[in-house]
Amino acid sequence: MKMEHEVADKIGGIEWRDVSKRYGQNTVIPSFNLTIEAGEFIALLGPSGCGKSTLLRMLAGLEPVSGGRIAIGGRDVTELAPGQRGIAMVFQQYALYPHMTVRDNMAFGLRNIRMDEAEIERRVAGAAQMLELGALLERKPGQLSGGQRQRVAIGRAVVKEPQAFLFDEPLSNLDAALRTRTRLELARLHKRLKATMLFVTHDQVEAMTLANRIAVMNQGRIEQFAAPMELYDRPATRFVAGFVGSPAMNFLPVRRAPDQNGRCAVVLANGAVLHTSVPAFESNEPLELGLRPDALTPADEGPLRGVVEVIERLGDRTLLHVMLPDGVLVVADAPRRREPAIGATISLHMDLQRAHLFDAAGKAHHPS
Structure with missing residues (x-):
């Protein structure tokens, strides 16, 4: 000692x-x-x-x-x-x-x-x-x-x-x-x-x-x-x-929509309008919306739809790799023992309370 x-x-x-x-x-x-x-x-x-x-x-x-x-x-x-x-x-x-x-x-x-x-x-x-x-x-x-x-x-x-x-x-x-x-x-x-x-x-x-x-x-x-x-x-x-997080954060290209109550609203590639919890800020296009995989989950209805390409079964969690129509691959958490089949088309719910926005310079803007 x-x-x-x-x-x-x-x-x-x-x-x-x-x-x-x-x-x-x-x-x-x-x-x-x-x-x-x-x-x-x-x-x-x-x-x-x-x-x-x-x-x-x-x-x-x-x-x-x-x-x-x-x-x-x-x-x-x-x-x-x-x-x-x-x-x-x-x-x-x-x-x-x-x-x-x-x-x-x-x-x-x-x-x-x-x-x-x-x-x-x-x-x-x-x-x-x-x-x-x-x-x-x-x-x-x-x-x-x-x-x-x-x-x-x-x-x-x-x-x-x-x-x-x-x-x-x-x-x-x-x-x-x-x-x-x-x-x-x-x-x-x-x-x-x-x-x-x-x-x-x-x-x-x-x-x-x-x-x-x-x-x-x-x-x-x-x-x-x-x-x-x-x-x-x-x-x-x-x-x-x-770089930090396994799997990495998902990034989706978006463009600005009119702000709502001092918060940023954005439009996905498929035209869906999302109301985030990120305080409004001045920005130049393009923007990216960032969501961790556990903030993206299968649902009966959701703003994203895509095809399940890969299923990762990790024991404590199951990850779905989903290809969106615009060619963006996202990773989502699947409910235990209720995973979809490979090749299935599914909808994804987005927890927008946990969504981040990244401007053209790569700077992050967080939900408040």
């Missing part, structure tokens, strides 16, 4: 100040600003190529910045070597030494800096107890499962007692069941250590279940930085609305 208190005492916040990254003439991070409070668990979430791993590598000192400054625990670390930054990094690849035991893998970095052997043993024993690796200390990586190896990699970071932990897609190589278990272990680890943790992932489930706040990245910029359910319920942009 002593280790947990010592790590907690050392935690520090992280700050990027106008950080940019260029490779030749190609700018991948134009100007990045983000502040992470001490002890937070933050996720950088976005598709491949959005710049999230580059930001992590610049923070760790593995990539030089092209402009701006980086601070950890209030200290400017922009020009410091990786080993002087007070951070520990866990990669997608475990990067364990195959000829070393678990004990030696965890102790290797500490021995490199000539730490006292008794202190090394104390830290390794504490991390092994925390991560349930005590019975595996004398095994070599080839004798471990994938999840055990990942725990060793995390333990190797824990023994450094860093100011911050950086995770670069550490669960990508694990199978689905093991990813779920390892997510729980990471959540428990954060609760025990109360350390600052930064988690880079393209997997929204990982981000939504682990992070206190999520920065959704797109082309080197933050689209929105918010708590998980705020991203889901009130996405700032069309990009966030389409």
Whole structure:
């Protein structure tokens, strides 16, 4: 337990100040600003190529910045070597030494800096107890499962007692069941250590279940930085609305109709007029109406009609993929055990109290 208190005492916040990254003439991070409070668990979430791993590598000192400054625990670390930054990094690849035991893998970095052997043993024993690796200390990586190896990699970071932990897609190589278990272990680890943790992932489930706040990245910029359910319920942009949520939000092209009682009214491609709960705003065409799949359900009558193309039976819910006459494919929730047949033409009810509108610039307008 002593280790947990010592790590907690050392935690520090992280700050990027106008950080940019260029490779030749190609700018991948134009100007990045983000502040992470001490002890937070933050996720950088976005598709491949959005710049999230580059930001992590610049923070760790593995990539030089092209402009701006980086601070950890209030200290400017922009020009410091990786080993002087007070951070520990866990990669997608475990990067364990195959000829070393678990004990030696965890102790290797500490021995490199000539730490006292008794202190090394104390830290390794504490991390092994925390991560349930005590019975595996004398095994070599080839004798471990994938999840055990990942725990060793995390333990190797824990023994450094860093100011911050950086995770670069550490669960990508694990199978689905093991990813779920390892997510729980990471959540428990954060609760025990109360350390600052930064988690880079393209997997929204990982981000939504682990992070206190999520920065959704797109082309080197933050689209929105918010708590998980705020991203889901009130996405700032069309990009966030389409990226966060599984399955993604449905988007339907619409045009404005005369406002009703200060609320936006819109017209679907089939001519149906819908009265939303979105406060009226000035806009240019085109607009899109956004609805989560659970706000779209089969009904005897509804403003949408389409043909059921695919049925996804997920156990706790059933999803219908419905092709509309204008070629737009939408996903709707089906009542349990009352699903229509594939090829059937059905009507869909729309819960307009939960409908969002997105303007031509991609900005979201929410129901009030």
